[in-house]
Amino acid sequence: MKKEISPMKKLPLLCWLFGINFFISAFTFGGGYVVIPMIRKYFVQNKNLLCESELLDMAAIAQSSPGAIAVNLSVLAGYKTAGLKGAIISGLASVLPALLILSVISAGYQAFRDNTVVSAVLKGMEAGVAALIVDLVYDMCRNIFKEGRLFFSILIPLAFIASFFLQINAALIIAASALLCLLECFIRRNEVTV
Known part of the structure; x- marks a missing residue:
């Protein structure tokens, strides 16, 4: 749960956010x-400015919103912790x-384009990036499975199969998953009211 932040503590928080x-x-x-x-x-x-479920919700919103996921997620986290500012x-x-970085690279593009050291460093970084993504997927799936909801436990492998084996566009998988979750929500709500 987010705590109210006093005006005196806002400036240090905004500096920290930047x-x-x-x-x-x-x-x-x-x-x-x-x-x-x-x-x-x-x-x-x-x-402890956000809880795990808030982060997962923001990650889903950031991914499904137009623009770069990193920027969207940063903006959402900043908004959740310190409002519009x-x-x-x-x-x-x-x-x-x-x-x-792009300004510097574009100024010296010719030097970077054929530089074997830069190419080697970027290739090496790919392994680290892949490991971070695998760790993220593992953590997200573990948290979803901990909830113990059969619907989500089935939806995850189905979405993976649709993406990996059937090569269905990620946007379609996200949209279909969102619609299925919405449908499941309405069904659960109707069961509670009956």
Whole structure:
């Protein structure tokens, strides 16, 4: 449960939000899914500003919203912890490192394009990114299975089969999963009222 933050503590929180989102964006390679474990570490585990279920909900919203998952998740986490100012500061902090890095790279594109050291470093980082994504998927599935709801325990492998084996577009899988969950919610609500 989120605590109310006094105005005196807002400024340090806003500064922390800027710093942590800048740090996460600057040192996280591999896309939005890699940001989720970092947000978990700093917002859930270290600062206790969010709970695990809030993070999972925000990750689902960030993934299904237009734009970069990392930026969407940073904005949502900032909003949840410090309101509109937190969302704006988190959004700026999450796009600033990429803007600065791409500006430097584009200025020296010819030097980076054929550099074998840069290519080797980027290839090596792929293994780390893959490990972080596997860890994230494991944690998310474990938390969903802990709830003990049969519907979700069946939906996860079905979504995996649809993606991995049937090569169905991820957007369609997300939309179908959302619709199925909505339908399941209405069915459960009707069972309770009957």
